[in-house]
Structure formats: C-alpha cells, structure tokens
Amino acid sequence: MMRSEPSDDCSLNWRACERHASCTMMQIFSLKLAYPPAGDQVKVYGFMAVRDTRDHLRNYIFNRTRVEQDDGFIQLSGPKRGIWWYDKQLVEFDMRIKRGDNEADDPQLIDGAVWFYDGCSPHAKVLTQRIDGDYGSVDISYTLLQTAMEATVQIAASELDRDIGLLVRAYYVSDLLHQGMQLFDGVFPADAAAGVADRYELDKYVVAASRRTKLALQLRIRSLDDDVDAWRYCLSPASKHGTDDFSFALSFATIDVKISWSTLD
Known part of the structure; x- marks a missing residue:
C-alpha cells in the first residue's frame, strides 16, 4: 500500500498514472500436500516465505505455530506485500507435521530453500512446483503476471x-x-x-x-x-x-x- 495515495507528480488521471510503473509479479494460489496419508488428518505448521530482489526480506505466505496448525487444508496467511519478480525468487520453508505431544516428536515435512527460475515462463499460466522432503512433498501453485x-x-x-x-x-x-x-x-x-x-x-x-x-x-x-x-x-x-x-x-x-x-x- 506504499503508493495507494497518488503523488503530486502523477498525471491528472492518476489511476492510469504514467510516472509509476507496473511490473511482473508472482501470485501464489495454494500450498497442498502432494501425498496426504489416507484416512489420517494431517496437521501442518511452520512457515514458507519468499525473498525477492526488491528488499531481500522474508515475505511470509504461510506462517503457523504448533498451537495454531492447519488441519489438512494449508491456509495461506500472506503475502504481506506484492511479490516482485525479476529473473528468480528464493523460497524458504520449514514445515512440520504434528504427531506427538512435543515438537521433537514431529517429523520434518520440508526444510530448506529453493530458487525459482521462471523468467521465460508464459504470462498468466498456472504453474506447479513440487518441493520434496523426507516425510512428504508440498505442491506450490502460482502464476507470473506481467504489468501487474x-x-x-x-x-x-x-x-x-x-x-x-x-x-x-x-x-x-x-x-x-x-x-x-x-x-x-x-x-x-x-x-x-x-x-x-x-x-x-x-x-x-x-x-x-x-x-x-x-x-x-x-x-x-x-x-x-x-x-x-x-x-x-x-x-x-x-x-x-x-x-x-x-x-x-x-x-x-x-x-x-x-x-x-x-x-x-
């Protein structure tokens, strides 16, 4: 929301302002377990965040504590600002499955970071990237939007x-x-x-x-x-x-x- 209010330098029709430019952005639609256990309710917690080259800070798209874990459906909690796309993105994650009474009893679903290189991907097409871990896989569904x-x-x-x-x-x-x-x-x-x-x-x-x-x-x-x-x-x-x-x-x-x-x- 940094530029929701038009500035004095914007054109008269500030909704079509020529001073401030649109850009290519990444829109994440969902996170899903690739192989959910049959007949078993899966409780997932942890985080997944994107770092773009605009400020290099974590932009959380999923962030849940062990107390407020998601039941089956991984409800996205972000991002908190738009994800700027230029050449590549770093996606970080640390997600666990709640199994026991303590965190030490919970298997690690995925943990680490991956680069997304999709500069040549088609505009406005839904893509799916699978992230594999020791105790499962997570599918991230997203698209790249130009002039966004x-x-x-x-x-x-x-x-x-x-x-x-x-x-x-x-x-x-x-x-x-x-x-x-x-x-x-x-x-x-x-x-x-x-x-x-x-x-x-x-x-x-x-x-x-x-x-x-x-x-x-x-x-x-x-x-x-x-x-x-x-x-x-x-x-x-x-x-x-x-x-x-x-x-x-x-x-x-x-x-x-x-x-x-x-x-x-």
Missing part, C-alpha cells in the same frame, strides 16, 4: 447482532482457477459482538492483478445462529493508485470491503 499491480484487501464487520455469531469467507475469483482462492475465513462469535468494540477487522491480504483486468471477490456471509447465508460480490478495476470501497448492510451485520491499489516500482 498490488491489491490489498481489507474486510471489516460492524453493527453485529449481539445474539448472533458471524462467519465471513472471501474468495479471490480468477479465470485462471477452476475454483476461487480462499483469502479469509473469519468467525465472530456472539460473545465477541457483545464486547466493547464496534468494528472488527480481519487481517489484510495482498493479491496481484494485471493491468486492464478487474479484481473479483466473492463473499459468503453467514449468521451462526439461524444459518442465514448471504453472497455478495466486489469488482474492482486494476489501477496504479487509489481505493475502492464496498459496503453490504445485512439484517445481522454490516460488512465493509476496502481494496487499495499500489505499484511496487
């Missing part, structure tokens, strides 16, 4: 019914995917609504979108008390600066969505 911008998605809930819990799920919808990529899965129990806060925010999530496309989000909003389902949709044109705000007033809550656009140059 960073979109930061924020979701907040307000005016909650104090007697009804709330479930909010958000999916990134793309023509590249057979099904939507889940960004958020947040639950606000009834006792949370009875607290002192009037507004509850989920974590930010960053995705990449190419120029002249639109970012599509699908929201499932469900009350936990009477199983009332509401589906809402957001469509935001990719741009170099600015924000798009959406608000959905339901009988049991109000859901606000904010999409902030920025370049990485």
Whole structure:
C-alpha cells in the first residue's frame, strides 16, 4: 500500500498514472500436500516465505505455530506485500507435521530453500512446483503476471447482532482457477459482538492483478445462529493508485470491503 495515495507528480488521471510503473509479479494460489496419508488428518505448521530482489526480506505466505496448525487444508496467511519478480525468487520453508505431544516428536515435512527460475515462463499460466522432503512433498501453485499491480484487501464487520455469531469467507475469483482462492475465513462469535468494540477487522491480504483486468471477490456471509447465508460480490478495476470501497448492510451485520491499489516500482 506504499503508493495507494497518488503523488503530486502523477498525471491528472492518476489511476492510469504514467510516472509509476507496473511490473511482473508472482501470485501464489495454494500450498497442498502432494501425498496426504489416507484416512489420517494431517496437521501442518511452520512457515514458507519468499525473498525477492526488491528488499531481500522474508515475505511470509504461510506462517503457523504448533498451537495454531492447519488441519489438512494449508491456509495461506500472506503475502504481506506484492511479490516482485525479476529473473528468480528464493523460497524458504520449514514445515512440520504434528504427531506427538512435543515438537521433537514431529517429523520434518520440508526444510530448506529453493530458487525459482521462471523468467521465460508464459504470462498468466498456472504453474506447479513440487518441493520434496523426507516425510512428504508440498505442491506450490502460482502464476507470473506481467504489468501487474498490488491489491490489498481489507474486510471489516460492524453493527453485529449481539445474539448472533458471524462467519465471513472471501474468495479471490480468477479465470485462471477452476475454483476461487480462499483469502479469509473469519468467525465472530456472539460473545465477541457483545464486547466493547464496534468494528472488527480481519487481517489484510495482498493479491496481484494485471493491468486492464478487474479484481473479483466473492463473499459468503453467514449468521451462526439461524444459518442465514448471504453472497455478495466486489469488482474492482486494476489501477496504479487509489481505493475502492464496498459496503453490504445485512439484517445481522454490516460488512465493509476496502481494496487499495499500489505499484511496487
């Protein structure tokens, strides 16, 4: 979100600003166990992070402690900013499978780092890279998007019914995917609504979108008390600066969505 606000040097039509450039970005869609044990629930924890040549810092795409491990589905927690692609990327990982009462009892799923060299890979094609370890393999699904911008998605809930819990799920919808990529899965129990806060925010999530496309989000909003389902949709044109705000007033809550656009140059 470093350049969400246009500067004085931007052109008059700052959404199509010529001063700040788009770039090639890496969009990671999923992490999956390649060979999950049959009939056995797998609990995975640890981290996977990307280092690009923009600042060389870890940009976590998955980061879970042993206490908050994922059950089967590896829920991505990042990245926290767009992943700039130039020639190659370093992907680091240290992921374990929870088996015993202590970490010493847990087998190492994968541990180490690999370089991704895909400078000649086709634009906007879903690719899969398998990372093998001593106790399993993880498939990372991703794509490279040229002339891309960073979109930061924020979701907040307000005016909650104090007697009804709330479930909010958000999916990134793309023509590249057979099904939507889940960004958020947040639950606000009834006792949370009875607290002192009037507004509850989920974590930010960053995705990449190419120029002249639109970012599509699908929201499932469900009350936990009477199983009332509401589906809402957001469509935001990719741009170099600015924000798009959406608000959905339901009988049991109000859901606000904010999409902030920025370049990485």
